[in-house]
Amino acid sequence: MNAFEVTGSRKLKGEIHPQGAKNEALQVISAVLLTEEEVVIKNIPDILDVSRLITLLEALGVKIKQLNKHTYSFKSEDVNTDFLYSEDFRKKGGALRGSIMIAGPMLARFKKAVIAKPGGDKIGRRGMDTHVDGFEKLGAHFTYNTHTFCLEFTTKALKGNYIMLDEPSVTGTANVLMAAVLAKGNTTIYNAACEPYVQQLCKMLNRMGAKISGIASNMLEVEGVEGLHGTEHTLLPDMIEIGSFIGMAALTQSDITIKNVSLENLGVIPDKFKRLGIEMEFRNDDIYIPEQKCYEIQPPLNGNILTIYDHPWPGFTPDLLSIVLVTAIQARGSVLIHQKMFESRLFFTDTLIDMGAKIILCDPHRATVIGLEREHHLKGIRMSSPDIRAGVALLIAAMSAEGKSIIQNIEQIQRGYENIEQRLNALGAEIKLIND
Structure with a gap:
C-alpha cells in the first residue's frame, strides 16, 4: 500500500494554484x-x-x-x-x-x-x-x-x-x-x-x-x-483546498501566495482564519500569507473562548474544521471547535495528541485546542488517514513536526487533492510516496 513519508520542519515559499472544486x-x-x-x-x-x-x-x-x-x-x-x-x-x-x-x-x-x-x-x-x-x-x-x-x-x-x-x-x-x-x-x-x-x-x-x-x-x-x-x-477553484493552504502556511511558518482563488466565492473562509491570528493580503484575486513566527487567536469581545463551528452557507463549511483545528495547535490562545454535522470527524485528534498537541476532545462533536505558541514542536509519528479532510490535516501536522512521519491510507487524501505531494514539494516540502 502506498504511503507518504513526510520530513517535517520545512518552511515553504512560492506560488500555488488551487485545483478545480x-x-x-x-x-x-x-x-x-x-x-x-x-x-x-x-x-x-x-x-x-x-x-x-x-x-x-x-x-x-x-x-x-x-x-x-x-x-x-x-x-x-x-x-x-x-x-x-x-x-x-x-x-x-x-x-x-x-x-x-x-x-x-x-x-x-x-x-x-x-x-x-x-x-x-x-x-x-x-x-x-x-x-x-x-x-x-x-x-x-x-x-x-x-x-x-x-x-x-x-x-x-x-x-x-x-x-x-x-x-x-x-x-x-x-x-x-x-x-x-x-x-x-x-x-x-x-x-x-x-x-x-x-x-x-x-x-x-x-x-x-x-x-x-x-x-x-x-x-x-x-x-x-x-x-x-x-x-x-x-469549475471554480476549490475553496477547501484554498483553506487548507492557508492553514498549512501558518502552521509551517511559510511564505506563500495562493493564486486565482475567486475571492468573491470564498465567503467567510478568510475571516475565520483571520480569527486565528493569521495574516493575509488580498492581491487582486490572490491570497498572500507571509511567514509568521506567532499568530494569536482573537477571542470574542466578551472575553470567552473563541468558538468556530460549521453552519450552512453562507456560514463556515464543515469541510474546513479539521484544517482550522490543526492550524490552532501552534497558535497563542485557545479555541473550541464545534463540528455539528458529522459525529466522527474529530476522532483524528487522538493522532494529533500523540504528536504532542494539546487537545481536549469534549465529545464526538467538540474539541478544545490549547495553542502551543511554538514553545513545543509536534513530533513525527506513524499514522493513518481516516478521511479526506482529516488526512490533509494530518499531512499539514506532519509537515510542521520534527522528524519523519509515515501517513498510511493516503488514497483518502488522493480522493480529494490532486498530486498534493508534487505540488507541495515544488514549494519546498519533503514528501515522498513510498510503498509501506
Whole structure:
C-alpha cells in the first residue's frame, strides 16, 4: 500500500494554484446526463473521486473525450439504462459517494435510477433521506432491493411540486434540482443549500435551457422544460483546498501566495482564519500569507473562548474544521471547535495528541485546542488517514513536526487533492510516496 513519508520542519515559499472544486465537479459532471448534446467542462481536478465518476459515466455509455489534462467533453446520446442493474454498476457506484448524484438526472431523462450503497468518508451517519423524499415529491417511486442493497427508483413522469428539504444538503439540493428541471410544471425547493457549488450548477443548467430562479438563496424556483442542450462550463477553484493552504502556511511558518482563488466565492473562509491570528493580503484575486513566527487567536469581545463551528452557507463549511483545528495547535490562545454535522470527524485528534498537541476532545462533536505558541514542536509519528479532510490535516501536522512521519491510507487524501505531494514539494516540502 502506498504511503507518504513526510520530513517535517520545512518552511515553504512560492506560488500555488488551487485545483478545480471537487464538490462542484461531482455535480456538474453528473448533469451531463440531462442532455444528448455535447457538454464541455473545464478545470476538472485530476483526483480519484472524479476519475471514478467519469469511469462510471463511461460504463453507462456516455461518450467522453479528454481534451486536455483538465478539460473533458461529454456526450450522453446513447445511455445504457440496463447497466444500472448490473454488478459492475454496484461495484463502480459503491466506490464513491458522489455516484448518488447521477440519480436525479437519470430519473429526469430516463424515468429510472438506481443508487448503489455509496462509498466515501467514514465520518458518521450520512443519510439519503433528503434525496429520496425530494424524488418522491416529484412523483418517483422507490423500492429497496434486499439482494443488491440498492435503492431503485421509477416514474411514469416527474411532476413539479413544493418541496421543503429536511436539511439544506448540498448534494440533496443538487440532486432534486437536476430532477426538477425536466419535470412537468413548477417546482419550489425551500430550505435549499446555496453554496457556490449549487450556484454554479444552477448557472450551468440555465445555460443548457433550464429555468431556475432564486440562485444564491435558500428557495429555488424551477419551471420545468421539455429538454436541455449542450454548453461549456468552468469549475471554480476549490475553496477547501484554498483553506487548507492557508492553514498549512501558518502552521509551517511559510511564505506563500495562493493564486486565482475567486475571492468573491470564498465567503467567510478568510475571516475565520483571520480569527486565528493569521495574516493575509488580498492581491487582486490572490491570497498572500507571509511567514509568521506567532499568530494569536482573537477571542470574542466578551472575553470567552473563541468558538468556530460549521453552519450552512453562507456560514463556515464543515469541510474546513479539521484544517482550522490543526492550524490552532501552534497558535497563542485557545479555541473550541464545534463540528455539528458529522459525529466522527474529530476522532483524528487522538493522532494529533500523540504528536504532542494539546487537545481536549469534549465529545464526538467538540474539541478544545490549547495553542502551543511554538514553545513545543509536534513530533513525527506513524499514522493513518481516516478521511479526506482529516488526512490533509494530518499531512499539514506532519509537515510542521520534527522528524519523519509515515501517513498510511493516503488514497483518502488522493480522493480529494490532486498530486498534493508534487505540488507541495515544488514549494519546498519533503514528501515522498513510498510503498509501506
